Amino acid sequence: MNKAGLGRRIEGSIESLSGLVPALVFGFLMCALLAVLAGVAPVDLATTVWTGAWGSPDAAATTLSKTTPLLLTGLAVSLAYQTNLLNIGCEGQLTLGALASSAFAVAAAPLPGLVLIPLTMLVGAGAGAAWAYPAVWLKQQRGVHEVISTLLMNYMAIYLCEYLVLGPLGDGTAMGRTPEIPTGAVWPFLWRHGAVGVTAAPFLALLLCIGVHLWLSRTCWGYEIRAVGSSTTSSRAAGIPVDRWQTRLFVLSGALAGLAGALEVATVHHRFYRTFSPGYGFDGITAAFVVNASPGWLWLSGLFLASLRAADKWLQLSLQVTPNAIVIIQAVLLISVACQARFRSAWQFMLTRFKEVRSGYR
Amino acid sequence: MNGDSDNRDRTALIRIEGISKRFGSLWANRDISLDILEGEIHAVVGENGAGKSTLMNILYGHLQPNGGRMMVRGKPVRFRHPGEAIRAGIGMVHQQPLIFPQLSALENIIVGTSSRGGPLSRHRNARDRLAGLCALFGFDLPLHEMAGDLSFAHRQQIEILRVLYREAGILILDEPTSLLAPPEVERFLGLLKSLRQAGHTLLFISHRLREVFATADRISVLNRGRLLQTLNASQSTIEETVRLIVHEDPAAGGDPAVSSKEPASKGIAVRKAGGEPYVVLRNVFTGASDGEPGLIDFSLDIREGEIVGIGGVVGNGQRSLALVLAGLIPVDRGSVRISGIEIDSVRREGDSRRILERLPANPMEEALLPGRALWENLLLGRQRDREFQVRGRLDKAEAIRYACRLLDAADVAYSDVNQHVDSLSGGNQQKVALARVLGGSRRFLILEQPGRGLDIRAQQRLYERIRAMNVEGVTFLILSYDLEELLALCHRVGILYRGGLTGMMEANEASREVLGMWMLGIAGSNDRVVPAVQPRL
Known part of the structure; x- marks a missing residue:
């Protein structure tokens, strides 16, 4: 690639970030303003989040473990969004995946770990996929909007799991949990420090994100998926199997959410709890859209949101701020990103102005 | 260049001074100065990207210029949005009528205007005023029918009445005739003249120079964003105008591919004699698609290496014909075979693209x-x-x-x-x-409105390319609202009317009058009619 081509490429990537970056900067400024209004110095807020999430080996391990489900649900949302479908149902798929995998692990306890761990993951992913499929089927056959169907199926999944865990699949207590899974199904720590440690799960999730990014950007399938995302009519006319791609990616999206649930069981809780998810499925939507649903950048939003989640109790302890503040931060950032078209046109206006001034026009 | 001395004494209704507009590094309009005189029909012509639409959009407040100024009746104005242009008495008739399909024609016209009195008297007053306008200009618009059910010509009347109802003295028309059948075009040009008679000032964009010369008083030629010249229609010719439109900078070198002839010069299309029927449609019926009628008992043969053109007024089934051939809508009854393959079976395999390629009418x-x-x-x-x-x-x-x-x-x-x-x-x-x-590398191409939006030079290049490909043996079906385009390109031309084929003619002996009548559904026997289907031997 020659020099001019490289320059154009750089200009192109600046162009593609020209809406997102100013939007995020604006979002952070708004958060800082809110902090000031709440009587907290923004710098204190940032340092508290930083030390809370990464200040000690324990904290870092906890943060990393919270990164896993965010990466996977973020990837799930991004993947479906490549074909212009919005999977709002990650929470339900994740819950169902967690319950199915823990029930399976309990039932298949005699199997050796080498077989049990991958099978448990597969069962979780399968449950998530199965819960996602009806939504895309309804969309294609009956014209039901996937946002409505996946949103409602969340509640069906959550209450179904609640019933199952208080009844047939529970451990007999009124705690709303399954029996503990056998040790053979638990992911071993790669590194441990007291009671906490780091498993391979966050790295697996990161590899999945990078793999999906390469798959989408380098292959002929990825091209077809981008085409479907741009225009279903044009793609269909060009012989691309639009419905098949949408079904595949949506089911894959559900599988990733289910896998996130299974990993939570196998690496963190070692059993299914009724309230094990603090809303990872919904956070996945934020994680995806804060980086424009591009899987190659998910690690950034995943780590950031996990840091916020991990530091929330420190806000209360050292700043006397309600932990709900992180929800507000997320919401402000998401709204700013949603307005990025506005930032992009402002950026382009300034760029043309700058070029005009430089070229001596007026 | 524009101010001829005899025009100077007439009042300039709109004066444009040094208007410039740029998009990125491209100057869409550069230093344009122009006077629009009260009560004239002023045509704006030029190639694609010459800046016609940009200039009109600046006048109508859709776009803001980077430099220059405008005056209306001697007063400097600056329109930040179309609402301000409307208040200054400027109205725009869009190429594609913007209508609310579920509202009546009447409601479509008065929507957005301020009301006086209750809703009932408001409608009554509006109806009386519109009936007067319709009578004045010879419109036959049924005011109480739903706009979605109306023909294209009627929808265009809605657009025009909308502007007149708001008492706009200045009308901007963006390619108003491009979707009309020839007899409707004649009526429309008559309407422009009667509007001028009634004291309106008209500005219109067109690619069709014959229509421009039939109506306009003055013609402004834009070329690459600059105003090249404003001609008096009575003292100029089509040839001279074409030369200006395709004018190149002498420094950049001329273009030998473009002659200054009328664009619709007859094409010499080569046809392989006695080719086998390549596309065979027999008594085809289809469902309606997107508000257009489906095909009704439609039969047509296209021989290998032939260019067949199908014309007709918008909304008479061209879309259904293209979609059924592309395998995108089902054949309800009858049979469609391309190169010996039954199209319904192709559809099941999900890839009719292996035998054909289609350019839709709305590529975006x-x-x-x-x-x-x-x-x-x-x-x-x-x-x-x-x-x-x-x-x-x-x-x-x-x-x-x-x-x-x-x-x-x-x-x-x-x-x-x-x-x-x-x-x-x-x-x-x-x-x-x-x-x-x-x-x-397909052997059969369906082109819907291939020349739409292209300027004269690009159209000619396209036609040359189609002919060259045809010589190589590629078969074409061309669907167009533009009769001139069909006659310039095709071997045989047929007309679709309400889903059925009214008739077919050899292009080189076709009569524009008869084809025009067919477009309006007036069939008459004619000795030039040729069979659409090859007789069985």
Whole structure:
């Protein structure tokens, strides 16, 4: 690639970030303003989040473990969004995946770990996929909007799991949990420090994100998926199997959410709890859209949101701020990103102005 | 250049001084100064991307100029949005009528105007005023019918009445005749003259110089964003105007491919004698598609190596014909065979594209990928070809080389193959879609409105390319609202009316009058009619 081509490429990537970056900067400024209004110095807020999430080996391990489900649900949302479908149902798929995998692990306890761990993951992913499929089927056959169907199926999944865990699949207590899974199904720590440690799960999730990014950007399938995302009519006319791609990616999206649930069981809780998810499925939507649903950048939003989640109790302890503040931060950032078209046109206006001034026009 | 001395004493209703507008690095309008005189019909002509639409959009407040100023009746004005232009007495009639299909024609006209009195008296007053306007200009618009059920010509009347109802003295018309049947065009041009008689000032954009010369008092020629000259229609000729429109900078060198002849010069299309029927439609019925009637007992043979054109007024089934051939809507009754393959079976296999390629009438919605790079748009449909992939991995460098080749062959004005297709002008988007369709290796091509949005020069290049491909043996079906286009290109021309084929003629002995009557559903026996279907031997 020659020099001019490289320059154009750089200009192109600046162009593609020209809406997102100013939007995020604006979002952070708004958060800082809110902090000031709440009587907290923004710098204190940032340092508290930083030390809370990464200040000690324990904290870092906890943060990393919270990164896993965010990466996977973020990837799930991004993947479906490549074909212009919005999977709002990650929470339900994740819950169902967690319950199915823990029930399976309990039932298949005699199997050796080498077989049990991958099978448990597969069962979780399968449950998530199965819960996602009806939504895309309804969309294609009956014209039901996937946002409505996946949103409602969340509640069906959550209450179904609640019933199952208080009844047939529970451990007999009124705690709303399954029996503990056998040790053979638990992911071993790669590194441990007291009671906490780091498993391979966050790295697996990161590899999945990078793999999906390469798959989408380098292959002929990825091209077809981008085409479907741009225009279903044009793609269909060009012989691309639009419905098949949408079904595949949506089911894959559900599988990733289910896998996130299974990993939570196998690496963190070692059993299914009724309230094990603090809303990872919904956070996945934020994680995806804060980086424009591009899987190659998910690690950034995943780590950031996990840091916020991990530091929330420190806000209360050292700043006397309600932990709900992180929800507000997320919401402000998401709204700013949603307005990025506005930032992009402002950026382009300034760029043309700058070029005009430089070229001596007026 | 514009101010002829005899025009100076007439009042300039709108004075444009040094207007400039740029998009990125491109000057769409550069230092344009122009007077629009009270009560004249002023035509604006030029190639694609010459800046006609930009200038009109500045006048109507859709766009803000980067420099220069405007005056209306001697008072300087600056329109920040169309509402301000409307208040200054300027109205715009869009090329595609903007209507609310569920509202009546009357409601479509008065929507957005301030009401006086209760809702009932408001409608009554409006009806009385509109009935008066209809009578004055000879409109036959049924005011109480739902706009969605009305013909194109009626929808256009809604657009015009909307402007007149708001008492606009200045009307901007953007290619108003491009979708009308010839007899309707005649009536429409008459309407323009009667509007002038009633004291209105008209500004209209057109690619059809014959119509321009039939109505306009003065003609402004734009070329690459600059105003080249304003001609007095009575003292000028079509030839001179064409020369100005395609005028190149002497420094850049002339273009020998473009002659200054009338664009609709008859094409010498070569046809292989006695070709076998390649496309066979027999008594085909289809359902309606997108508000257009379906096909009703439609039969047609297209021989191998033939160019067949099907005309008709908008909304008479051209879309259904193209969709059924492309395998996108089912055949309800009858049979469709292309190259011996029954189309319904192709559809089941999910890929009719192996035998044909189609250019839809609205490429942005149905053939292009908005928000994606040019190279991705040109690759569409060929992404699985062996030359572009190695074991599933897309060879982007090869795809970009291929895209550049097609873009250059189609004369697309672009700066970078990575730029999004929606950043191009309308004419260039059409060229991109054409580049992809013509660049494939299919033996049968369906082109809907191939010349739409293209300027004279680009149209001529396109027609030459189609003829050259035809000589190589490619079969074409061309669907167009523009009779001149069909007559210039095709061997045989037929007219669709309400889903049925009214008749067919050999293009070189066709009569425009008869075809025009057919477009309005007036069938008459004529000795030039040729059979649509080959007689069985």
